[in-house]
Amino acid sequence: MSTSRDNAPPSGTSAPAPARRDPSVRRAGRRRRQEDLAWRWGARIAAVLPLAGLGAVLVVLAVKAWPAVVVNGWGFVARSPWVPGNTYGAVVHTHGVAHPQGSLYGAWPLIAGTLETSLVAIVIAVPLALGTAFALTERVPAWIARPLGFLVEILAGLPSVVIGLWGVLEVGPFLARHVYPLVANTIPSVGPLRFLTGSVGYGEGLATSGVVLGLMIVPIIAATTRDLFLQVPALAKEGAEALGLTGAEVARRVTIPWVRGGIVGATVLGLGRALGETMAVAMISGSVLGKVSPNLYGTMTTIAATIVSQLDSAATDGTGFAVATLAEAGLIVAAIALVVNVVARRIVARTGRFTAPVGRG
Amino acid sequence: MAVTDRVHGATRRRRVVDVAFRVGALTALALVIAPALWLVVGVVARAAPHWRWSVLTTLSAGTSGGLENAVAGTLVLMTGVALLAGVTGVLTGVYLAELASPRRSGRLGGAWARGAIDVLAGFPSIVLGYVGYVALCVALHWGFSLLAALLILSLMVVPYIAKATESALRQVPTSYREGAEALGMSQGYTLRRVVVRSALPGIVTGLLIALSVAGGETAPLLYTAGATNNLPTWSLLHQPVAYLTYYVWTDYNQPGLAAHVVSNDAALILVVMVLAMLVVARLIVSRSQRHTESAR
Known part of the structure; x- marks a missing residue:
């Protein structure tokens, strides 16, 4: 094998005429061409597969959702009730689509819940992530920053069902006992601030979901921001310091503006993760269908959490209408997550690359 | 003053x-x-x-018993994903880094493949699970099955592997490829013996991270892998597969201490597995970094 290769012509795949004399060289050349072809076609076919899979997923989702889109109409995104109807009773037809008598679906509470939890998550995660990135790059010595950075990465790698378990068993009760009452009782009940007051519940609901989601996306934003901060040239920072700027001023006027695009991109990427997160929210939100949470602490649900917790019972709808409605909800969350991700990657691609490992289930 | x-x-x-x-x-x-x-x-x-070690050797009885079937099922799923998503992801990464460069294939340069991967990387996992259920398990009559779970799980983690492979390949110095070409090596041979080999630490790290994600997933599996108290079988279709995250999710709010013990034990095993993989990935990264630094 090695001798035949040593005799091989030096000009790549185009074998020159003299080599044709020796059959072993010709065999080696053919084998090399075959290997080239195998790599090329293997890689091409493999690269098509994700696209094909994604296309199939979108087609299935659209086909499955179509009956629900026809019956539920535009009101779907504005209505609140989630009534499967009488699955043992009469089947009625609307626009030629069969569905149980009395079924009425509205996705407004799910959409509102998805946006609200993600908003809370972003509000919590961005300052924490920026502070963490700063502390890890500027304030903490390297020998301790490394293990701490790894600990932050671990937070991103842990299964979301484990994080959900921790959230519902430990974080929720803790916050409901020690933190929420403090906030709810000190904030004056006027205007929009009224949303932050009132009954604080037992820890399952919007606030806890948002807090836990925030902690889940901190690593995404923090890891990217840390890498970006390390890319800021020391000369610019040292120059600013030499001019007499304090650490905070260097951060505000040099470091952050230098990588602002990347931070925004990472934040939007984190937002995308929060919007699509399923298991943790399904365990922590209280999974209450049909109403928007009256205040920050109330029980609620999101689109993703509703799909996972309702698909089982939806499958008992003989007309298949409940399953179709979940497909419509899935289309909405997929569309939201898609837009957010495309925007984020556009921004990140312009400013740097993104490598944080994250699970999503 | x-x-x-x-x-x-x-x-x-x-x-x-x-x-x-x-x-x-x-x-x-x-x-x-x-x-x-x-x-x-x-x-x-x-x-x-x-905690008792016998959970690892006892079959589940739903809300009580052990987790042997779940541990075995999770390992089977991870092995399947390593094969399916591993091959697809690594080859996709090779395509993106080596074959689809703008230099070779015009201005597009694999933008379609990269776009698909980016979209998949941010796709809500439950929606993938839903599609797996309605399309593979119901419409194709596969039932809750290993193959349905593997396809959906692989689709989900392929982006991690492809991205890691691409960036690992891009870090291989151009001089390696030029040296190989100057020695008369063909492109395929160069890939196999020079480029992929020196990018191997990065590729393996990406694979480990993808596997840790796959092992910790719940939403894509609930309606594709199903649930069973039995050990995984070799049949790809019609046989549900047990997995650890299912027991965390199902048993945590069931009444009774036994159910809570099952849920907590499953969570502990999951965390140990995921942490082990992340630590190994981390070690590979720091080792390979040390080598490249000393080589410089």
Whole structure:
């Protein structure tokens, strides 16, 4: 094998005429061409597969959702009730689509819940992530920053069902006992601030979901921001310091503006993760269908959490209408997550690359 | 006098802001580290009091019993994903880094493949699980099955592997490829013996991270892998597969201590598995970094 290769012509795949004399060289050349072809076609076919899979997923989702889109109409995104109807009773037809008598679906509470939890998550995660990135790059010595950075990465790698378990068993009760009452009782009940007051519940609901989601996306934003901060040239920072700027001023006027695009991109990427997160929210939100949470602490649900917790019972709808409605909800969350991700990657691609490992289930 | 007073006031204010900024950054770090520790310690503390090693050798009885079937099922799923998503992802990464460069295939340069991967990387996992259920399990009559679960799970983690492979290949110095070409190596041979080999640490790291994600997934599996108290079989269709995350999710709010023990034990095993893979990935990265630095 090695001798035949040593005799091989030096000009790549185009074998020159003299080599044709020796059959072993010709065999080696053919084998090399075959290997080239195998790599090329293997890689091409493999690269098509994700696209094909994604296309199939979108087609299935659209086909499955179509009956629900026809019956539920535009009101779907504005209505609140989630009534499967009488699955043992009469089947009625609307626009030629069969569905149980009395079924009425509205996705407004799910959409509102998805946006609200993600908003809370972003509000919590961005300052924490920026502070963490700063502390890890500027304030903490390297020998301790490394293990701490790894600990932050671990937070991103842990299964979301484990994080959900921790959230519902430990974080929720803790916050409901020690933190929420403090906030709810000190904030004056006027205007929009009224949303932050009132009954604080037992820890399952919007606030806890948002807090836990925030902690889940901190690593995404923090890891990217840390890498970006390390890319800021020391000369610019040292120059600013030499001019007499304090650490905070260097951060505000040099470091952050230098990588602002990347931070925004990472934040939007984190937002995308929060919007699509399923298991943790399904365990922590209280999974209450049909109403928007009256205040920050109330029980609620999101689109993703509703799909996972309702698909089982939806499958008992003989007309298949409940399953179709979940497909419509899935289309909405997929569309939201898609837009957010495309925007984020556009921004990140312009400013740097993104490598944080994250699970999503 | 008045001027120096103003200057002193401004300086003091700037110092206060600076100190507040430093304290704020360290507080943020503490507010991230503390929950991470709380989470890991909490998982161990909840499982430890009732831990018995026999969970690893006892079959599940739903809300009681052991987790042998779930551990075996998770390992089977991870092996399947390593094969299916591993081959697809690595080859996709090779395509993106080596074959679809703008130099070779015009301005597009694999934009379609990269776009698909980016979209998949941010796709809600439950929607993938839903599609797997309605399309593979119901419409194709596969039932809850290993193949349906593997396809959906692989579709989900392929982006991680492809991305890691691409960036690992891009870090291989151009001089390696030029040297190989100057020695008369063909493109395929160069890929196999030079480029992929020197990118191997990065590729393996990406694979490990993808596997840790796959092992910790719940939403894509609930309606594709189904649930069973039996060990995984070799049949790809019509046989449900047990997995660890199912027991965490199903048993945590069931009545009775036995169910909670199952849920907590499953969470502990999951965390240990995921942490082991992340630590190994980390070690590979730091080892390969040390080698490249000493080679320079």
